[in-house]
Amino acid sequence: MKSIITKPLWLATALLVVVGGSMFSCRTTGSQSGGISSDAASAVYVPPGSHDTYYAFMSGGFSGQVTVHGLPSGRLIKTVPVFSQFPENGYGYSEETKDMLNTSFGFIPWDDSHHPQLSQTDGVPDGRWLFINGNNTPRIARIDLTTFETDEILEIPNSAGNHASPFITPNSEYVVASTRFSVPIPQKDMSISEYKGNFKGTITFVKADTPGEMDVAFQILVPGYNYDLSHAGKGVSYGWSFFTTYNTEEANTLLEVNASRNDKDFVAAVNWKRAEECVAQGNAKTMPANYSHNHIDERRIAVSENKTSVKVLYPTDCDNLISFLPTPKSPHGVDVDPSGEYIVAGGKLATVIPVHSFTKMKAAIDAKSYDGIVDGIPVLKYEEILAGEVENPGLGPLHTEFDGKGNAYTTAFISSEIVKWKLGTWEVLDRIPTYYSVGHLMIPGGDSQKPWGKYMVALNKITKDRYLPTGPELAHAGQLIDISGDKMKLLLDFPMMGEPHYAQGIEASVIKDKQVRMFAIQDNLSPHAIKTEAEARVERNGSEIHIYMSTIRTHFVPDNIEGVRVGDKVYFHVTNLEQDWDVPHGFAVMGARTSELLVMPGETRTITWEPQQPGVYPFYCTDFCSALHQEMQGYVRVSARGSNTPLTYSTGG
Numbered sequence: 001m002k003s004i005i006t007k008p009l010w011l012a013t014a015l016l017v018v019v020g021g022s023m024f025s026c027r028t029t030g031s032q033s034g035g036i037s038s039d040a041a042s043a044v045y046v047p048p049g050s051h052d053t054y055y056a057f058m059s060g061g062f063s064g065q066v067t068v069h070g071l072p073s074g075r076l077i078k079t080v081p082v083f084s085q086f087p088e089n090g091y092g093y094s095e096e097t098k099d100m101l102n103t104s105f106g107f108i109p110w111d112d113s114h115h116p117q118l119s120q121t122d123g124v125p126d127g128r129w130l131f132i133n134g135n136n137t138p139r140i141a142r143i144d145l146t147t148f149e150t151d152e153i154l155e156i157p158n159s160a161g162n163h164a165s166p167f168i169t170p171n172s173e174y175v176v177a178s179t180r181f182s183v184p185i186p187q188k189d190m191s192i193s194e195y196k197g198n199f200k201g202t203i204t205f206v207k208a209d210t211p212g213e214m215d216v217a218f219q220i221l222v223p224g225y226n227y228d229l230s231h232a233g234k235g236v237s238y239g240w241s242f243f244t245t246y247n248t249e250e251a252n253t254l255l256e257v258n259a260s261r262n263d264k265d266f267v268a269a270v271n272w273k274r275a276e277e278c279v280a281q282g283n284a285k286t287m288p289a290n291y292s293h294n295h296i297d298e299r300r301i302a303v304s305e306n307k308t309s310v311k312v313l314y315p316t317d318c319d320n321l322i323s324f325l326p327t328p329k330s331p332h333g334v335d336v337d338p339s340g341e342y343i344v345a346g347g348k349l350a351t352v353i354p355v356h357s358f359t360k361m362k363a364a365i366d367a368k369s370y371d372g373i374v375d376g377i378p379v380l381k382y383e384e385i386l387a388g389e390v391e392n393p394g395l396g397p398l399h400t401e402f403d404g405k406g407n408a409y410t411t412a413f414i415s416s417e418i419v420k421w422k423l424g425t426w427e428v429l430d431r432i433p434t435y436y437s438v439g440h441l442m443i444p445g446g447d448s449q450k451p452w453g454k455y456m457v458a459l460n461k462i463t464k465d466r467y468l469p470t471g472p473e474l475a476h477a478g479q480l481i482d483i484s485g486d487k488m489k490l491l492l493d494f495p496m497m498g499e500p501h502y503a504q505g506i507e508a509s510v511i512k513d514k515q516v517r518m519f520a521i522q523d524n525l526s527p528h529a530i531k532t533e534a535e536a537r538v539e540r541n542g543s544e545i546h547i548y549m550s551t552i553r554t555h556f557v558p559d560n561i562e563g564v565r566v567g568d569k570v571y572f573h574v575t576n577l578e579q580d581w582d583v584p585h586g587f588a589v590m591g592a593r594t595s596e597l598l599v600m601p602g603e604t605r606t607i608t609w610e611p612q613q614p615g616v617y618p619f620y621c622t623d624f625c626s627a628l629h630q631e632m633q634g635y636v637r638v639s640a641r642g643s644n645t646p647l648t649y650s651t652g653g
């Protein structure tokens with residue numbers, strides 16, 4: 001969400017002049033510590049040997065990954081590869097995982113990940129799975145939180161820029177996906193100047209509650225706006241999901257000016273329970289589509305299937321499916337309070353934070369009190385559905401989270417601060433500067449029905465002077481803020497990977513005792529597994545060499561292999577026979593054009609190698625596994641093309 005920085009300067013300047021302040025300029029020259037209180041150090045100190053009390057899942061932004069930090073320490077404890085290849089463990093390189101990155105465009109080794117979402121039961125994060133969107137080539141991934149591995153990725157058809165995603169419904173029924181960029185649907189070759197009225201958006205509901213079976217339940221065809229963010233209704237608004245739009249002008253060029261003309265854009269309120277009825281009644285059209293569904297099966301191998309159609313609902317074929325809630329001024333985030341009654345929009349160019357009332361919205365829909373109808377979608381009246389407006393909320397409000405104690409916290413990007421305000425009275429209670437240009441914020445459970453309202457993390461786009469400088473690109477960072485008292489207190493800065501977007505947090509106890517420690521070797525269903533060293537072997541099949549190799553502290557079997565020729569394709573099928581927690585072995589061979597393999601206890605992983613020249617090539621274990629780790633090695637002898645060196649290998653013991 002870097003685009004806001006490049007918002008026309010005149011806008012930012014105008015807003016600053018209107019408010020008559022120069023908060024931004026004095027902030028940027030402010031003190032380094034930025035008002036850290038004296039007890040901050042002890043509040044974030046997690047003594048050596050102790051655990052943090054929360055897991056925080058951070059989007060890896062343009063790294064395409066997820067990072068896991070502990071709170072309150074901020075310590076980075078894991079990188080989970082999702083949409084990008086990861087040479088550290090072979091994700092996306094090994095034969096068992098590379099199909100996770102299949103799409104209808106072929107193999108795509110990168111994406112831009114924005115919004116992690118924890119699975120929920122009854123509106124509360126339950127610690128089973130984490131979902132995250134791929135923004136560039138529209139996809140949604142599922143991470144299993146017993147292994148911290150990505151085990152499913154679904155591509156989203158009829159979408160372009162999967163930004164309003166994957167915002168989950170309260171029982172993990174659906175994760176949503178909505179197109180940021182409207183495009184011709186179905187795609188075709190046409191002039192961009194014909195955008196208005198011809199390009200369309202889609203809002204997609206993906207079935208999410210069964211691992212391995214993510215699929216598009218239905219899509220809704222919507223006008224050609226930009227769909228930006230979303231959150232599901234809960235409590236009283238259970239059964240609804242809300243999506244912000246901007247560019248209701250349907251401009252196709254110079255959006256920074258042309259999409260900022262309308263005084264109000266819309267929050268689209270989608271009644272997904274109603275959508276289910278319409279689909280069940282056969283009101284959806286089946287449309288050809290081409291998209292991939294990838295998942296890790298019981299063999300722990302990625303399988304990729306190609307899907308060929310989707311169900312599309314037109315709002316004209318399903319009454320009361322969507323309503324448009326007029327919302328000032330290119331809204332960005334949309335957040336629903338723990339009760340489900342208040343729908344808070346972050347009008348990034350607005351001077352107030354508008355809060356819609358779900359009850360009033362329902363009444364207006366029932367009374368058919370419309371301002372007009374667009375493509376079958378009624379537009380409600382702003383004043384009629386408004387619960388209240390937060391005045392003087394800071395400049396450039398973007399995202400809001402809740403503490404479960406009746407308070408809301410909104411980030412203000414332009415004035416670099418977080419503003420605390422009260423639900424119901426809309427009065428501003430407190431404000432705290434952030435360093436700098438805060439985008440999202442995260443309170444563990446802060447978008448659910450039961451926030452753990454103790455800490456808040458500000459997710460900043462710019463850090464300027466906060467860290468040691470590192471050339472042209474500086475650290476991205478989170479800032480931990482104590483929200484347990486009346487006044488917010490800054491506790492800690494900590495750097496993060498990629499550009500931070502959204503994050504999720506959960507009490508550690510929900511997850512930490514459910515961890516898979518190893519895979520039982522007797523249950524290893526890989527067709528390339530060996531269960532004992534005695535099964536280790538090398539087989540030639542034409543120009544393919546299959547090496548069935550075992551690892552255990554501290555040797556490979558086989559460790560010496562001869563008879564490989566230039567022109568062969570060599571498959572190293574490495575099975576880790578260890579049955580102990582935290583004893584992976586690594587594998588790397590000189591000249592391989594892939595990555596290393598990191599093989600977990602009881603698991604089999606395969607990497608391919610095409611030797612280019614005759615010689616003797618060492619391989620070794622890359623993970624320091626014991627005192628004799630440096631002894632864990634072997635050689636492959638490679639002979640010239642057509643040579644008759646016999647195929648031999650050591651059998652150990």
Ligand code: RUQ
Nearest residue numbers: 001114439440501
């Ligand atoms: S965005 S800084 Cu990509 Cu979630 Cu709002």
Ligand code: CUA
Nearest residue numbers: 621623625629
């Ligand atoms: Cu195995 Cu080092």
